[in-house]
Amino acid sequence: MPEISLSDSKGRDAAVSAETVRVPVRIRMVDESGRQAVTARILKGTIDRDHAALLARAGAADKLADALVAGDPELDVETAGSFLRDTSRVYVNSDRHVVHAVSQVEIVRNTDGTEKLRRPKKIAITNVSPDRPLLWSGKLLPKREAFNKFAMVSKLQVVHVNGLTYHFLFGIARELEAKDSLLVVGAGPKANQPLILRRGAVPYRGFLEGRTRGDEYLLILHLSNIELKAPDIKPAPEVKPS
Amino acid sequence: MAKPLVFDFRGELIEAALEKVDRSKLYGYAETEVHDDAGRPCELATLIGDGHSIAGKGGIALAYLSADGLWRTRAELRPVDLHGKPITPVKSSFDAPIPLDATSGVDDFLSHNIHLIYQILPVADATGLLAELRAGTIYRFPFSYRGGVQASPAFLLLGADGNPFLCVGTPTAIDFVGPAAPPPLADDTAEADAEEDALDFSLV
Numbered sequence: 001m002p003e004i005s006l007s008d009s010k011g012r013d014a015a016v017s018a019e020t021v022r023v024p025v026r027i028r029m030v031d032e033s034g035r036q037a038v039t040a041r042i043l044k045g046t047i048d049r050d051h052a053a054l055l056a057r058a059g060a061a062d063k064l065a066d067a068l069v070a071g072d073p074e075l076d077v078e079t080a081g082s083f084l085r086d087t088s089r090v091y092v093n094s095d096r097h098v099v100h101a102v103s104q105v106e107i108v109r110n111t112d113g114t115e116k117l118r119r120p121k122k123i124a125i126t127n128v129s130p131d132r133p134l135l136w137s138g139k140l141l142p143k144r145e146a147f148n149k150f151a152m153v154s155k156l157q158v159v160h161v162n163g164l165t166y167h168f169l170f171g172i173a174r175e176l177e178a179k180d181s182l183l184v185v186g187a188g189p190k191a192n193q194p195l196i197l198r199r200g201a202v203p204y205r206g207f208l209e210g211r212t213r214g215d216e217y218l219l220i221l222h223l224s225n226i227e228l229k230a231p232d233i234k235p236a237p238e239v240k241p242s
Numbered sequence: 243m244a245k246p247l248v249f250d251f252r253g254e255l256i257e258a259a260l261e262k263v264d265r266s267k268l269y270g271y272a273e274t275e276v277h278d279d280a281g282r283p284c285e286l287a288t289l290i291g292d293g294h295s296i297a298g299k300g301g302i303a304l305a306y307l308s309a310d311g312l313w314r315t316r317a318e319l320r321p322v323d324l325h326g327k328p329i330t331p332v333k334s335s336f337d338a339p340i341p342l343d344a345t346s347g348v349d350d351f352l353s354h355n356i357h358l359i360y361q362i363l364p365v366a367d368a369t370g371l372l373a374e375l376r377a378g379t380i381y382r383f384p385f386s387y388r389g390g391v392q393a394s395p396a397f398l399l400l401g402a403d404g405n406p407f408l409c410v411g412t413p414t415a416i417d418f419v420g421p422a423a424p425p426p427l428a429d430d431t432a433e434a435d436a437e438e439d440a441l442d443f444s445l446v
Contacts (some may be wrong), residue, residue, distance in 0.1 A: 021414040022355075027329060027391055029319040034326065035309040037319050042305050047287060047298040079295055084302060086291040091276055091284040098289065098296065099278040110270045121274055144378070147348045149402040151356040151409065157416050166421050209352060216418035222352065229403040230361050231267040 005133040006158065009175060013133035014168045018156040018221060041084040047096050049074050111231065124196045124203060127187035134206075137191035140181035146207065149229075152222040154204070159219070173210030173217035182207040185221060195223065247362075247408075249398070250339040251371045258368070260360040260408065321391045334389040335396075342371070342398065346382035351397050354411030362398070362406040375400040385410055 007013040029037045047053060054073055058064035067073050091099045104121035128134065141149075160166040176183055185206030187193040194203035204223035211218040246257040265271065276284040288297045306314040321329040364371075375381075375398070384393030385408070397409045 021416045023413055023415050026324050027321050028324070028326075029306065030322050030326075031308050031314055031319055034322075037306045037308055037314050039304050040307050042303050043290060043295075043297055043301065044303050045297070045301050046290075046295045047301065048296075050298055050301065079290070079292075082290075084288075084290060084297075088289040090287055090289045090296070091278075092287045092296060092298070093278045093280075093282045093284050095282070096296070098287075099284050101279055102276050102284055103279075105275045105277075107273045107275060108270065109273065111267055116270060143348055143352075145402070147352055148399055148407075151359055152352060152354075153357060154355050155414060155416070157419075159419050163421065211349070211418070213418050214420075216420040218416060218418045220352070220416055226263075226265050226268060226359070228359065228401040228407055228409070229263075229268065230261075230401070230405045231263060 003130040003161075004128055004158070005130045006169075006172070007133050007136045008168065008172050009136050009138070011136065012168070013135075014165050015130040015161070016165050016169060017159050017161050019159055021155055021157050021220075041087075043079055043082050043084055045074060045080060046076060047092065049076055053096065123200045126199050126201070127193060127196050132187070134185055134187060134195075135189070135191040137184050137186060139184040139191075140176075140179055141184060141207070142181050143209070144180075146182045149227060150205065150207065150222075150224040151226050151228050152207070152224050153226065154223040156221045156223070157219065158208075158221055169219050170212065170215075170217045172208070173219045174212050176208065176210030177212055182209050182222070194225075245336050246365055247336055248339040249371065250341040250343075251368075251374075252342075254370065255339055256368045256371055257365040259363045259365060261363060263359040263361050263407070329391060331391055332384065332386045332389055332393045334387065335385045335393070336387075337389070340383050340385075342381045342383065344382050346380045346397060348380070350382070351380055351399070351409075353416055354395060354397075354413055356409045356411045358394075358410035360408040360410075362408055364406075372400075372406065375406055 003015050004018045005013050005015045031037055054067070055061065055064050057073075058067055091102050093099050105118055106121040107118050108116040110116050158169060160169050185191070185195065185208050187195055195206045196203050202225055204225050207222040207224065209218075209220045209222060211220075246259050249256045249258065278284055285299070287299075288302060289295075290297060306316065306319060308314050321331070323329055379399075381398040383396055383398075385396030386393040394410050395413060397411065399407060399409065401407045
């Protein structure tokens with residue numbers, strides 16, 4: 001997420017950087033000689049030799065069983081176990097043929113699984129970009145009230161790109177810290193729409209948090225798509241089998 | 243009898259069942275049906291690099307290979323940290339009581355990405371613990387559901403709706419930046435209208 005445009009409480013906006021804050025993996029798997037192992041994707045089998053295809057070819061389950069005893073019809077020695085590179089995701093129809101034109105219908109269901117509505121599936125279009133400033137919503141949530149109301153599932157760190165934007169972001173961080181609050185961040189002219197950071201990405205509610213330390217600042221854009229609350233309908237509790 | 247999670251709260255063992263909370267339980271969920279132009283249902287598959295072979299569901303596997311490119315099973319490998327020091331695998335958090343002896347603050351909690359939420363359902367009386375949570379205390383401890391290479395930081399806290407929750411998260415690399423900080427590197431690895439005064443989370 002290279003650039004976003006952010007507004008402050010004075011109505012000024014500036015293009016700044018929003019960086020990912022994921023911690024890289026710190027675990028390696030090594031063999032008995034201490035040398036690092038790597039993972040590789042390999043092909044187990046193709047759809048022309050899976051259970052459904054073999055059953056259709058054999059005609060009946062007992063005939064398929066006989067074929068499996070007599071030989072290895074499920075195995076193509078030319079491709080099985082080969083490394084996979086440059087793969088593509090495709091749709092196949094019930095005849096196992098690649099389909100180039102599909103129609104997608106989204107079925108929205110209630111929490112109990114009942115159908116709520118059907119609609120043509122739409123790809124979410126990004127609404128966060130440098131040329132569309134995220135306006136200052138003015139909606140502040142005290143940190144002590146917000147931290148246990150929403151689950152912050154992801155976050156971006158907003159950082160300056162030059163001296164001017166350093167002062168701009170430091171000012172925002174200090175203002176939010178002074179109010180001990182999170183600013184609700186949304187897209188659109190009313191700053192109330194969920195943030196869609198990339199085409200087709202999950203929409204999130206945004207919450208901007210600011211902290212300062214001397215002349216340093218920390219401006220975090222928390223992203224949430226779920227509230228921290230109990231479901232209305234309580235299914236059987238999930239516990240680990242003994 | 244299913245095994246509960248057990249908290250050691252000031253010497254008192256409190257058993258609790260976990261109920262996973264996710265978006266589908268709070269807001270419902272959406273499924274996508276895909277059809278070709280003849281109305282036949284379609285499913286996703288993987289087109290192999292040769293341009294004609296197709297792998298369906300279960301047709302692809304992940305394998306470990308040694309530096310020489312030889313097959314290695316998971317059992318033949320051991321986890322180490324970046325400096326090569328062995329990592330001791332952790333046991334499941336259900337195997338022993340979890341001591342509630344470390345607390346956390348709001349800033350620390352907010353510094354984590356929360357990827358799992360469980361509602362805590364105490365099996366027996368947990369008045370003392372609930373009173374502590376109501377006072378705003380956040381307990382922090384390592385958590386692993388099944389055991390494994392590493393535990394994740396977990397937080398026990400009271401939700402705004404008055405229910406106790408276990409939030410399992412991952413730490414993030416947030417840090418203060420100053421005027422002398424170098425310009426950020428470009429990074430492209432990251433990933434409905436709503437009422438003005440209400441946050442609508444049912445975005446399906």
